[in-house]
Amino acid sequence: MKAPSFEYAKAESVDEALELLGRFGDDAKVIAGGQSLVPALNMRLAGPSALIDIGAIGELRGIKLDGAVMRIGALTRHCEIMASGEIARHVPLLAKAVPNIAHEAIRNRGTIGGSLANADPAAEWPACSLALGAVMEIAGQNGRRKVSAADFFQGYYTTAIEPDEILIAIEFPVISADYRSAFMELSRRKGDYAMVGLAAHARVSGGVFNDVRLSFFNVADRPVLAVSAAAVLEGKEMSVQAVEQAQQALGDDLDPLGDLYCSPEYKIRLARVLTGRVLSQLAAG
């Protein structure tokens, strides 16, 4: 388990990082917290010709509230999100999700940008981004562009980021009045990637659900919004029947693949259980 050899370069600015990426070509990779990339290198699952270290780029760090938008720099670590009162207040879904990400040692180094760029279908941040309709800011040689979460995730470990681009920041809408978030995942051991997880966001006013966003993870090659289940719930009050109908509708939304420990049928079953539990949480507030 020794990484194959590679070039290493440390960038001081976004421009320098982009310039280095251009120079080293498609085989180069950006390294942020290294919590996914370094194991992949050591297991020889990745063999980049060069690593561009973006760790020193100040612009990529930090959590900033800007009107109705919470802007989180790509290099912001999981532990910083966990410690942020602003996040807990304004984007509570992230605060609820973050304790489920790995273990303390990994949260101390791993970054939100790294997680989104890595696009593990079992990861928490991609599902949260999709649930909240976050927007990713990406920089390339030709300037910066914004991509919605719905367009950003393109498959297993595949995103809209081109090889010569880097993710700069993620913008989350702050939570509006009457909206609630809930998060739940089922994993064999604490800190493991979930067997199935659900990040949910909805307007719950007078006990009635509207604009329900149920973002499931580890059920497909990317996070999935359960639109049929959401449609069933639109305008309904919490009730046993409403929950059952939503659980039923999941059959149209999800077509999970099995993995080492869970069959597709079991994943659907867990998705339905999570739906019931998460809707109860949303209704309870």
Added chain:
Amino acid sequence: MSDRPGISVLDRPNSYIGRTVERPNARRLVQGRGAFVDDMKLPRMVHLAFCRSPYAHAEVVSIDKAEAEALPGVIRVVTMEDLKDIMTPWVGVLDHLKGIKSAEQWPLANGKVHWQGEPVAAVVATSRAIAEDAADLVMVEYNELPPVTDMMTALDPETPVIHKELGDNLCFERNVDEGDVDKAFAEAAFVAEETMRFNRHTGVTMEPRAIICDYNPADEVLTLHMAVQCPHMSKNLYAKHLGLDENKVRVICKDVGGSFGIKIHTYSDEMAAGAITVLLGRPVKFVADRLESFVTDIHARDHVVKARMAFNAEGEITALDMDDVTGIGPYSVYPRTSGIEANQVVNLTGGPYKHRNYRCRARVVFLNKNVMCQYRGVGHPIAVAIAEHLIDRGAVALGLDPVEIRHRNFIPDDAYPYTAPSGAIYERQSHHQCLDKLVEMMDYKGLRAEQAALREKGIYRGIGFVSLVEVTNPSPAFYGVGGARIASQDGCTIRLDPTGGITCITGVTEQGQGTETIVAQIAASAVGVSMDNVRVITGDTDVVPYGGGTWASRGAGIGGEAALQAGKELRKNILKVAATILQSDPEALDIRDGAIIDADTGTERMPLSELGRIAYFRGDTLPHDVQPELVVTRHFVSRGFPFVFTNAAHACHVEVDIETGMVKLLKYWVVEDCGTVINPLLVEEQTRGGVVQGLGPALFEECLYSDEGQLQNGSMADYLVPMAAEMPDIVVGHVETPTATSELGAKGVGEAGTAGAPGAVMNAINDALGSFNVSLADMPFTPEKVLRALGKV
């Protein structure tokens, strides 16, 4: 000072026996100042990486090493052709396992590969990283053969035979048929029957296997720095297969980061390292990385057992009948064999109980998977789970409480020594007492009331019990009689140093379990010095008495007794010298806290440092006929019984989420009887660690193989080891029934936790789900399996 009731030599005034004391080596380890193999650097040392078979079964057509050898930093790519003249192959059989067979095994593929991960070529390079780069460049052409991966069909005539020369895929078979089993089943009031599966899993030591082999062609001495449980066994094997004089092989084992039975076997890659240092005449280092550990460290268990138990109307077991199949790897592992586990299942199933009708067939079959061999608890978890599952089924059917049915079936307290129908002989067990104490410790009544109340609210909690026997302190009956040069005796040398401290040099080894502490406690107590003045040396075959090391829970019981006897003898020798100097009688003197005292009054007469000064530097002042002998060696081998059995009772409390199938461990209790408790904390740590290593495979750990023989979860990301967050509090209580086979009276305790936990958690889950009429007996109990049993998937 000890406040335990007086038992002979153990109850001396400044005895450490029965006390929790600080581990002398803890400070070194927590400060990162341990000395592990991987920390060592020798001059001219080179590194090994292996090119391993990607296939479970294939012919090796050709090996092209040109590109790999051209890489800068690569010294040589070694294949079997290079080693054939240097060494001999080995075969993992023992004489006393009748009929056991296996094929010749070489360190590198000899024309064929038999499991995914088998070493094919060894790359020698100036760094491990370069060696790994080059291993990727070794071009091996394979011709795939059909793999044998299903133990249930391995013996079918249609199934290919892995080693043609063996004729079939059967490694070993043992049958026992005692009493009249058929009659008992015909007359039974109830028969419990189940097919149980015990998953393949592995040890996952924190420190992987590691070895530095250093052959000096000038004096023909081979020095092996290795992380190992049995240094003398390794010394013998390397000498034997490399054709070296055994006196010229030295094994040095310093700190070891966990073993659990992993570091007790002959591994191809380590033997290759030994041959390559001879080939090159320079030190060769091999440290297994985590990925290769998963496909080469021995795997454990992998049994399918069809078993049934007959009961009479009073809930007494009248017979046990079972058929056990074990799927091992393509070879029986050398030198302990892969037949011992099945043999243990035959010996131990139903061990605590008094039934006389017993039939068992055990078959061990070869598969194209990684090798399987002895791992913590050897056979016990299987033996315990089988009987304890069936007895619980009997309890449910006959309307008895699981505690009551066990009491009705235990071997009566006055029946010892007792010979079980399998032939196992128990000196003395305390099953009733342990179970009584357990029930009290856990507030059994309260838990049952809580269970009933919560069930009303849709919360499903369950309580599972097991009672068990455990093999410890083995005599030569384990391996020696089978022809293996694995010592069951052990020795300890204790020396009084001139400053009044003592140095203990022991044949048993430290793997992290606390051997050094135990030896220091015993030696300090026996001689009469403070533990601060004791130094313990282990692991160097040039220095320590010849001994067996760490296996079968023997370190404290065997090594401890040797230390006790050496210490007692040294005290005698010291008192002889003291009596001369003080013009007194040895009987009138004693040693306490490092000083010679008057035995009657406790008045200090002379510090040991003064005695040491005179004995070592001023012998001229002593009478001519007094020659101080201040070094003593004593050995001990367990006699009278083939094994010294311990016993224990466990209980596990779980909650099952019937929507997701997930099992939450709430609490765990153990009452164990390991005879004399030398150090309560170490006994409890061993028990807790052991329990965790039993809960792991019951709920999480499994080596998942595809039908093609590919290990599918061979990394720490996919193989689920038990982690602290999921583990319950484990409460440990003690009952002490010292063995009369030694003066110390200590039995072993290293494996009992692992032996009991899988059965206990299984019984707890089935208890929780009792109202659904399900029976879960297919480990590990993954959430999906639980939900499938409930018919919800």
